[in-house]
Amino acid sequence: MKIGFLVIDMQTIHLQGIDKQVIDKACEYINYVSDMFRSKDQVVIHIQDIEGITESSREAFSIIPEIHVMETDLILTKEYTNGFWKTELEQMLKEQGVDFLIISGNAAEYCVLSTYNGAIERGFSTVILQNGILSTHNDVITSTYRDRNIISYPAIKYLLNK
Template sequence: MKIGLLIVDMQNVYLNGYVEKAKIREASEYINYVSNMMRDKEQTVIHIQDMDGADEDTDPEAREIVPEIVVGPKDIRVEKLYSNGFWKTDLEQVLRDQGVGFIVVAGFSAEYCVTFTTNGALERGFQAAILQRGIISANNEAVSSTYRDRHVVSYPAIKFMLSELV
């Protein structure tokens, strides 16, 4: 069984001007650390990008992933139109094709897309947890309540799980 990291909606349009740069940098540091560990062990890293409301007039740069997030050459991108990254996308099939059984969810926004995507994973039979210190929101309380109310995994625990993979 492989581990998958889902990096949700870390896009310019949602973060720039809405979330403090320091919070973006801090969450990105944890996300990048874990994604690099995952890549080193040939695990799956997926960037989920919200395209809701995008049309030919939308600035393509606005929909791009923020520069603080490292995108590896083998990383997968999945576009979504709804808050749940699984809803009407091929995300489940991509994860199954990759042999992923455990999912770590990180990104923006704690109370919406991160939580809904985590729920979507659980509903489809995956084990899932949210990356400790790897989520952000424009609402500070939403991050705290997500950590309080959801399964959370730290990077040392992920490092141990990766070391146990055969």
């Protein structure tokens, strides 16, 4: 079994309105899981929403420096909420042999859930990283954890060591 880890829209422009401490906590979980994935030669993919990007706004669309991006990571851009819609994500995952996905990032009620649903529609077993998603609305985080499949990093560690 190969596992893919998606880090969605962790970009300055999309994190406005979220408390810095909340962002830092999510980044800690995302980076920890990313490091576990890399150490086991699993796939880490950073997805960047570039809808509306201009030459003058390019820097605001960059992945925030708190998220560690390594040379072995894959990067994909998108223009829609669902990371699968009109992108090469499904093909990338199939080429890597991924059949199980863990999703993290921003914004829980939009891009995270759209990509989660898109993954399930395409036959991937999919879960959301506990403490690894963000939103400007705290109640959205609570309902996402209540209504979707989630996974903690100790469970990920166990899976990666199987």
